[in-house]
Amino acid sequence: MKTAFQNLLYPKLDFLKGKKLLLATSGGIDSMVLVDLLLKENFEIAIAHCNFQLRGIESFEDQKFIENFAQKNNIPVFITQFDTKAFAEDYKLSTQVAARELRYNWFYELLETENFDYILTAHHADDNLETFLINLSRGTGIEGLTGIPQQNEKIIRPLLAFSRNEIEAYANENQIEWREDSSNASDKYLRNKVRHHIVPLLKDLNPGFLSAFQKTQDYLQQTQxxxxxxxxxxxQQVAQEANDEIHFNLKKLKKLSNYHSYLYQWLSEFGFSAWKDIYALADSQSGKQVFSPEFRLVKNRDFLILSPLKNLKETSEFLINENTTDVNFPIKLSFSKVDSVIETSNKTIFTDVDKLKFPLILRRWNEGDVFEPFGMDGKSKKVSKFFKDEKFSLAEKEKTWLLCSGNKIIWIVGKRADERFKVSETTKNILQIALS
Amino acid sequence: MKTAFQNLLYPKLDFLKGKKLLLATSGGIDSMVLVDLLLKENFEIAIAHCNFQLRGIESFEDQKFIENFAQKNNIPVFITQFDTKAFAEDYKLSTQVAARELRYNWFYELLETENFDYILTAHHADDNLETFLINLSRGTGIEGLTGIPQQNEKIIRPLLAFSRNEIEAYANENQIEWREDSSNASDKYLRNKVRHHIVPLLKDLNPGFLSAFQKTQDYLQQTQxxxxxxxxxxxQQVAQEANDEIHFNLKKLKKLSNYHSYLYQWLSEFGFSAWKDIYALADSQSGKQVFSPEFRLVKNRDFLILSPLKNLKETSEFLINENTTDVNFPIKLSFSKVDSVIETSNKTIFTDVDKLKFPLILRRWNEGDVFEPFGMDGKSKKVSKFFKDEKFSLAEKEKTWLLCSGNKIIWIVGKRADERFKVSETTKNILQIALS
Structure with a gap:
């Protein structure tokens, strides 16, 4: 006789009849219950097991357990082994994220090559609740609270509406064999605290807690x-894309009282995190900029312009405002007002502030660039000629930056200063500029 | 010497210096701490206390406590008494919601009449966390998770970034006198469970839990x-407003995969709750309708039309589809296929289904309406003449509904059937229509 649990579950799975199903099977109680439920109703299933090799001999015993189970029940089985630790290190991921990445990539590969219709996983309602609470404990956006969806493209989670209790009861009644779930130890520690201490108290507040929680997650998904x-x-209203750049129209954007929310939403995927600086940028003068590891956001009159650094390094101009003390990108420069010229070197020059036109410009050299080399009595020289005379390699030339005041060169950075901005007897304010 | 707590708090309140502040003061620890903190820095404050008369003599002791405190400290004080229970009953509100309504209405009244700049309340971070968990336990949308904001127009909550622990520590160090907070007993029961059992475990998961939680709520507010x-x-893209009605363009709306979310968002404020019916409406035939206590949503070709019932009662047509068994609005009718004519009465008629044109129309009468009264051998009569002959009052006429097939009257409901739709010897299918 079927249990109430089965009578609730099976009608929901009608659409999977006759489909080729691949079950993600760790060997833990949840996945072994799902396998049993589907076998009893003659669904067309195969099982897939990942050996993440994270717990030595235990991982191989899990694998063996799955292989035996498949053989005994005459089910097709796919097994793979991952060097999870190495993968995590290579891609700078947490073990958990690495394992998830490897697992789902492989499942999708099998789906493709073996012509499965769907991948099934055994996540249940308590998984979602536990993850919700763990994310809440760390601080999260809405994406950390909405939970895994019941269906996401080709991945289906038939047990998501059911509780851990229901699954455990089924396992006991049907004498399901299973092995303790494998998972990251520190996550397990946190998850166990949540599972054994916090969740029971929440369920105690309201006997219908879990189904109320599912409604909450549905609503949150809608809001998201x-x-x-x-x-x-x-x-679409405020952004224009051109040449790998995105130009955000600030006049239009700032009509929205909550425009910070939009900047956050758009820019976080480009790796930005200095939100205070970014929000300040919207009100700052032209030329101010904020960097993420691979992108720059610069204020340019009524626009914020997002550019990939790889482009910038070759083509762009970086503006340096009057009160800037440190520039970290594309090269490291420091600016300080000093009382007297100390020691000029390739790496340090001294200039007459009152001759400079701000913002200064830091840029690559162009074919036509001309400067007046320091100590040459005001004779001008082509930058290309300077390179040739100094026997610069192509690589050296390409790496060179020019610091300019308007269209005049102040410094071929790290190589030679310009005569026109040098400190003289009439100089009142001295600016020291150093490369580090 | 100022505590770390004070040093964190006061700079945030700089903008309140020189403003006239009204403090909502229950007499509980939180509000008495806030009063003390503001008195110590010489803010210009007055206190306002509501006696909700919910706990008999205790409520009056709270009031007395506040009056004495104000006198001793020479602070202007405003006191009011509410018959909260009666108000809650009159407006069908929970005691809690009634108390909140009364409280804030009165505060805003004082703000206006006494020229205060701001209302201050003593809500703190744990209040928000507890409310979050209580709402979560019951199931909620994002509005139940975002928490009270730090500032909402004229209402400011200076302690919202601080924990209950910090406030209690301050109360102890400064020997603040206070009285146990009053609140709804059943809410208190739930809140105490959350406060004493669940919150400590959550804080135990992460020492920075409370500040992580505040960030989470900030993010959720942004998402909301x-x-x-x-x-x-x-x-703005899909709705058109005209004559108190809103017409939703389904063709445009259904281009969005998540259009249910939008219908939910728009329609919930009109009191709708039958979401499954509403979502089905978008795919159903013209004439289908769903009701909220004061509104109707009807499918009309490519539109969903929202109308206030008060309009409909006077002017609109209600469509009744072929398979309808019960109509509940604007009057109660039931439809059933029967094998033979039982007993015709004012309240029950029998019609030949095959002569009816669906959907049937239920509408008010118009000046030019004509029908063929049952039993009059096919002679036609003006409905207005019928009313006159029957000596109907104006009120009776206005209350009368006509059930029609196309432009032919089937029934002056509850008064007289029409000859043309009666059951005859050739009738194959009989429809009984009853008014209840």
Whole structure:
């Protein structure tokens, strides 16, 4: 006789009848229950097991357990072994994220090559609740609270509406064999605290807690979807894409009282994190900029312009404002007002502030560039000739930066200063500029 | 000497210096601490206390305590008494919601009449966390998770970034006198469980839990704001307002994969709750309708039309589809296929289904309406003449509904059937229509 649990579950899975299903099977209680439930109703299933090699001999015993189970029940089985630790190190991922990445990539590969219709996983309602609470404990955006969806493209989670209790009860009644779930130890520690101490108290507040929680997650998913819609709609109104750059129209954007939310939404995927600086940028003078590891955001009159650094390094101009003390990109420069010229070197020059036109410009050299080399009595020289005379390699030339005041060169950075900006007897304010 | 708590708090309150502040003061620890903190820095404050008369003599002792405190400290004080229970009953509100309504209305009244700049309340970070968990336990949308904001128009909550522990520590160090907070007993029961059992475990997961939680709520507020923007932007694209009605263009709306979210967002404020029916409406035939206590949503070709019932009662047509068994609005009718004519009465008629044109129309009578009264051998009569002959009052006429097939009257409901739709010897299918 079928249990109430089965009578609730099976009608929901009608659409999987006749489909080729691949079950992600760790060997833990949840996945072994799902396998049993599907076997009992003659679904067309195969099982896939990843050996992440994270717990030595235990990992191989899990694998063996799955292989035996598949053989005994005459089910097709796919097994793979990952060097999870190495993968995590190579891609600078946490072990957990690495394992997830490897697992789902392989599942999708099998889906493709073996012509499965769907991948099934055994996540249940308590998994979502535990993850919600763990993310909450660390601080999170809405994406950390919405939970794994019941269906996401080709991945289906048939047990997501059911509780851990229901699954454990089924396992006991049906004498399901299983092995303790494998998972990252520190995550397990946190998860166990949540599972054994916090979740029971929450369920105690309201006997219908878990189903109320599922409704909450449904609502949050709806809200998240609408927020994403808004991000797209506002983007279409204020952003223009051109030459790998995105130009955000600040006049239009700032009509929205919550425009910070939009900047956050758009820019976080480009690796930005200095939000205070970015929000200040919207109100700052032209030339101010904020960097993420691979992108630059620069204020340019009524626009914020997002550019990939790889482009910038070759083609762009970097503006340096009057009160700047440190520039960290594309090269490291420091600026300080000093009382007297100390010691000029390749790496340090001294200039007459009152001759400079701000913002200064830091840029690559062009074919036509001309300067007046320091100590040459005001004779001008082509930059290309200077390179030739100094026997610069092509690589050296390409690496060279020019610091300019308007269209005049102040410094071929690290190589030679210009005569026109040098400190003289009439100089009142001295600016020391150093390369580090 | 100032504590770390004070050193963190006061700089944030600089903008309140020189302003006239009204402090909502229950007499509980939180509000008495806030009063003390502001007195010590010479802010210009007055205190306002509501006696909700919910706990008999205790409520009056709270009031007395506040009056004495104000006198001793020479602070202006405003006291009011509410018949909270009666108000809650009159407006069908929970005691808690009634108390909040009364409280804030009165505060805003004082703000106006006494020229205060701001209302201050003593809500703190744990209040927000507890409310979050209580709402989570019951199931909630994002609005139940975002928390009270630090500033909401004229209301400011200076302690919102601080924990209950910090406030209690300050109360102890400064020997603050206070009285146990009053609150709804059943809410208190739930809140105490959350406060004493669940919150400590969550804080135990992460020592920085509370500040991580505040960031989470900030992010959720941002997401909520964006979702609200989306609701407005999509509304502008798909909705047209005319004559108290809103017409939603389904062709445009259904281009969005998540259009259910938008219908939910727009329609919940009109009191709708039958979401499954509403979502089905978008795919159903013209004439189908769903009701909220004061509104109707009807499918009409490519539109969903929202109308206030007060309008409909006077002017609109209600469509009744072929398979309808019960109509509940604007009057109660039931439809059933029967094998033979049982007993015709004012309240029950029998019609030949095959003569009816669906959807049937239920509408008010018009001046030119003509029908063929049952039993009059096919002679036609003006409905207005019928009313006159039957000596109907104006009120009776206005209350009368006509059930029609196309432009032919089937029944002056509850008064007289029409000859043309009666059951005859050739009738194959009989429809019984009853008014209840």
């Amino acid at each position: 979807g609408m927020a994403e819609d808004a991000a797209i709609m506002v983007y | 704001g964006m979702a609200e923007d989306a609701a407005i932007m999509v509304y």
